[in-house]
Amino acid sequence: MEWFLKVVRDNYANFEGRARRKEYWMYTLYVFVLYLALSLVVSIISWVSSTLGGLLSFVLWIAYLGLLIPSLGVTVRRLHDTGKPTWYVILAFIPLVNLYILYLLILEGDKGPNAYGPDPKSEEHLDPFSGSQNINSNSY
Numbered sequence: 001m002e003w004f005l006k007v008v009r010d011n012y013a014n015f016e017g018r019a020r021r022k023e024y025w026m027y028t029l030y031v032f033v034l035y036l037a038l039s040l041v042v043s044i045i046s047w048v049s050s051t052l053g054g055l056l057s058f059v060l061w062i063a064y065l066g067l068l069i070p071s072l073g074v075t076v077r078r079l080h081d082t083g084k085p086t087w088y089v090i091l092a093f094i095p096l097v098n099l100y101i102l103y104l105l106i107l108e109g110d111k112g113p114n115a116y117g118p119d120p121k122s123e124e125h126l127d128p129f130s131g132s133q134n135i136n137s138n139s140y
Helices: 001-008 019-049 050-081 086-093 098-106
Strands: none
Touching: 001 019, 001 050, 019 050, 019 098, 050 086, 050 098, 086 098
16 A cells, blocks of 8 residues: 555656656556446446446546546656656557557666666665665655
């Protein structure tokens, strides 16, 4: 849950810097589970009452729009981690070319600093006591 909150709370409209694979994929997992659960609830309620189901469907679309900007932001930062420019996110909307974007999202990021900032997995971003990344750090 920390990864989801990090993207939504700390980096809501941040399109600069780099995002680790773990940050991107954990955020994506939480969004997928959230939408799946909410869609299931809306479907059940729609089956009982179409009026209430329609209202909840509208609320679900508002939630989708609210998460659109942080989703684009974390995707752009993930592309930056592989050394690709921001405009590559547009390629995700082109059939078959979007498989290349998926490949980039799965690919390990550049080691060391690149044109978009320092390596998020570098030693300076690690928690000295646990050896894991300090995700509360905003110094990307």
